[in-house]
Amino acid sequence: MAEPMKIRATMEGDAANIKVLMNHVMETGQRKDAKTGQVVPAHFIQTVIAQMNGKPVLEAQWSQAVSKNPFLGFKVKGAKAGDKVNVSWVDNHGDKNSADAVVA
Amino acid sequence: MKKLLTALLGTVLLFGALAANATPEQDRKQLLDYYKNKFPNLKFNDYVNGALNFNPDALSQYFSIMEFPPYDSELDKGKKMWEAPFKNGKKYADCFPNGGKNMAGNYPYFDESLGKVVTYEMAINSCRKANGEGEFAYNDMHNMGTLTAYARSLSDGMKMNIRVEGPKALAAYEKGKEFFYQRRGQLNFACSTCHVQQVGNILRTEYLSPALGHAAHWPEFRGGDTVTTLQARYSQCIKNVRAQPFKEGGQEYNDLEYFHSFISNGLPMQTPVFRK
């Protein structure tokens, strides 16, 4: 299934700069398989939640138009080194993935 | 007479050809001067960015994506391949000097005992064979491509350092150079047509990249997720000019890569990179 996502979390001034690279095919449901000619069904991350020390800081809803192996960057003011970051996603099949990181 | 000769030489240089009796280092300097003349604002190390240098909008997208490239998990796969021991317990790192770090810039080199050019990919296969494993096909992007995308990255930052010493090495270098300047295919283009003569111009909506800097950044993830080795790219380019490609891992491409890499001596390597 999905490979683990990678999270980079560093302090920049008084905000934590969080960068996430997820692994997901983000299939649009419009592409035809080159070999079979059949349409490949849509398979994409629909919701993402990012938490800082257990508090949700970002909740995202995505369409299949987000790129394959999605990248997400956001910033959290008032964070500090040592804070715990968690990012989780759920896709349209109900598959999930989650990863943790510590702000450097 | 001398003036005429110089003028003629100048004309020859204008068309980007290299004098037949020059040493490899003279060739390299001549090409460097040619490009410097065409692009006075480009710094030497910039050449690793290829055609992106001609398009700041594209270069900006490249840097943005390279911060955290989408092929990251493919690199992890390559790392696993590199670190997995062979059946006999040995590892790739045991085959290479310095555990495989900071040495890819020495390839290709001319092996006197074998009497031929040896590429990094051939060295990988020699390692596999010596340790009882099957060799990877040179056009097998799934294995050779993925493995070298990681393995070569252990030499990131290393300056290309190709040596051409001795008459046999020189002969192989000259073969590679000849290939580079040889017109081929229905379009009757040589590598040099696009990458020397027409460099910086646009062909079929794409800027043409200089040959200087080419060899420093392979394999590439083209279109984001399709790993492509340099020799696989040779085949693609040759097909683009409607010619029959040669075999990856064959002598033609090995000699070409020898020449092609030599002219990028001194440039810092980076593997892999993202290209559209």
Place this chain on the structure above:
Amino acid sequence: MNSKRRTFLKTAGGASSIAIAAAAGLIKPTEVLAVEWNKAAFEAKGVPDALKAVGAAGAADSKDILIKAPDIAENGAVVPIEVTSKIAGTSAIMLMVEKNPSPLTANFDLAHGAEGYVSTRIKMGQTSNVRAVVKAGGRSYTAIKEVKVTIGGCGG
């Protein structure tokens, strides 16, 4: 996007049973988090319908929304986009690609110190305006940037 959502984010301020249960350690915060995906908004064709579906019809043009996007996308499948909102109290940023079959591409709800900034990569089928919509203080604001998409030839 606020219709039919029941998330920890929304009830964070209130003394809901979920919040109390979480505070009491009876359930871990991650367990109650479930963002509902606004199907109607993601299936809306055309920008006016998409704006309506996310409750941002009549969004005012704003120069305080900065969209960093290429003039010409190198690869229409991987277009880097950054949106910075300088509007105080930004609580949500939405991305729409006007000419995509369904324009709404992403919605980001922000809270607990998250700044008005998101960065991501999107797919664009053709040259189109990329539209950012910002919700702040109960109102909506919007800005656009055109991104051209071409199909490359030999690739080099």
